[in-house]
Amino acid sequence: MDESEYYAALDIGSSTVKLLVGKVADDTVHVIGVTEVASKGIRKGTIIDIEATVKSIKQVIEEAERMMNVKVSEVVLGIPANDVQFQKAKGVVAINNDNREITDDELHRVIDSAQLMSVSPEREVLNIVPKQFIVDDYDEIKDPRGMLGIRLELEGTLITTSKTLLHNILRCVDKAGVQVREIYLQSLAAGTFALTEDEKNHGVAYVDIGGGITTVTVFKDNHIVGSSVIPVGGDNMTKDLSIVLKTSTEEARKIKYHYGHMYVEDALDDWIEVPVIDQDKHENISQKYVAEILGARMEELFDLIIDELYNMNVTDLPGGIILTGGATKVEGILHLARDVFQLRVRLHAPPYIGVRDPKYTTAVGLIQYAAKDDQFYNRSYVPAQDFKQPQPSNENQQSQSDFYEDEDFYDYDDEYEQEKKEKKEGLFSKTKKLFNNFFD
Numbered sequence: 001m002d003e004s005e006y007y008a009a010l011d012i013g014s015s016t017v018k019l020l021v022g023k024v025a026d027d028t029v030h031v032i033g034v035t036e037v038a039s040k041g042i043r044k045g046t047i048i049d050i051e052a053t054v055k056s057i058k059q060v061i062e063e064a065e066r067m068m069n070v071k072v073s074e075v076v077l078g079i080p081a082n083d084v085q086f087q088k089a090k091g092v093v094a095i096n097n098d099n100r101e102i103t104d105d106e107l108h109r110v111i112d113s114a115q116l117m118s119v120s121p122e123r124e125v126l127n128i129v130p131k132q133f134i135v136d137d138y139d140e141i142k143d144p145r146g147m148l149g150i151r152l153e154l155e156g157t158l159i160t161t162s163k164t165l166l167h168n169i170l171r172c173v174d175k176a177g178v179q180v181r182e183i184y185l186q187s188l189a190a191g192t193f194a195l196t197e198d199e200k201n202h203g204v205a206y207v208d209i210g211g212g213i214t215t216v217t218v219f220k221d222n223h224i225v226g227s228s229v230i231p232v233g234g235d236n237m238t239k240d241l242s243i244v245l246k247t248s249t250e251e252a253r254k255i256k257y258h259y260g261h262m263y264v265e266d267a268l269d270d271w272i273e274v275p276v277i278d279q280d281k282h283e284n285i286s287q288k289y290v291a292e293i294l295g296a297r298m299e300e301l302f303d304l305i306i307d308e309l310y311n312m313n314v315t316d317l318p319g320g321i322i323l324t325g326g327a328t329k330v331e332g333i334l335h336l337a338r339d340v341f342q343l344r345v346r347l348h349a350p351p352y353i354g355v356r357d358p359k360y361t362t363a364v365g366l367i368q369y370a371a372k373d374d375q376f377y378n379r380s381y382v383p384a385q386d387f388k389q390p391q392p393s394n395e396n397q398q399s400q401s402d403f404y405e406d407e408d409f410y411d412y413d414d415e416y417e418q419e420k421k422e423k424k425e426g427l428f429s430k431t432k433k434l435f436n437n438f439f440d
Contacts, residue, residue: 006032008064009366010075010178011186012057012169014042014212015235015326019060019075020355020363021068024371029364031354033068035060044231045080045213047168050175057176074179076370078186078362079126081215081227082165089114089128089158095149102135102144102152104378110154123160124167126185130156131223143376157224159185182370187217187227190365192372194348195219195322204319207305208362209327211235214301216308219319226312230304234327237297244293245285247274256330260290262298263332263339267291295336302340320344326359 011018017039021032037060041052061072091114095106115128133141134153144152166183173180191206203220211234217227234256241252241260251274261267267288274283309317320343323333328347337345349356350364373379 007367009363011363035063045082053172054175074181083162091154124163126161127159189369190362193368199319202318205321209325260330261332263335264291324348324358324361
């Protein structure tokens, strides 16, 4: 891939909107810069206020252009897994050129053929993910181009989403003044690169815990098999702290990330001063008390994740569970997750300079997936000069270290929503039923 080619990934979340600009060379993302602003007009992954969302997108783009000294004209857009559906797709075409060689033309035709499936009027095709190509009777082919044959088949997965959800997001991006280069399901793009080949082959749950929602995605046989959303996230934990400690949401967020802990047994007895709302006084609380509050909510979320996997008919996960997302930065979450799931659990954050934070996993994955797709389908790239970089100004000049947001920046605006769920059976018994292959 030409090292001069740049991508801008737009990750519109319930709590923050992020824009990451970078290039991909030798399968490595070279980050040019990343900006992040508080998200307005989005709740639980769904747009509830078009104008407020447009304002947030404009703000993050303007900050990127100012801080990185570039002009962002088009973006790779991520779509949340709200209301996504997966169905098997199959396409068949005849190889009708004179020498019977499969070329880009046959590849594109068979993909188009696979998308000619019956999709209800209220749904829109988001992505088609090839699982294998078949040339005559030879299967398990990853790239059929250059082969000779009579018939080319494709087997894969068609991913559809709500037309209303997709069109509202596209409308917001359009009104913000930028074009959409490619659209991908967020969990598909991020999970493809956050997971190892062994994890994806054996069977793994990729769990992205964001501010407003938690996305659970399952991969098996190196292929995405399902993705769903739980309307609980880091915002709920922040709100819990704010209510119990009688402090502001801003203070609760700081406590969560600076002093918070998820695992009571490992938390300290150190005292933390907490300002009380509308009172000129502070109260002292221990980290253990904070851990009790945060751990209870996170354990409830893990319970919901188990329920969701059970509903997705997942019976075993040899690859374990991979956690990512901004809410996973709190200490003790890994220990708590291993206790609850009784499985191999690891945390993932992008390994690249400037974005070594789990909250950037989706944005990085969007760039990587777009670059991979462009290479595979021989799509034209956006040359660096198309970013129309303006001449540097002596005013407001910033160093490269200023291009990145402070890793401790979090801004959550969603209101508290109590999640009520009837308990059909105990958490531990459900865990044993779901993952019985991992218990003696």
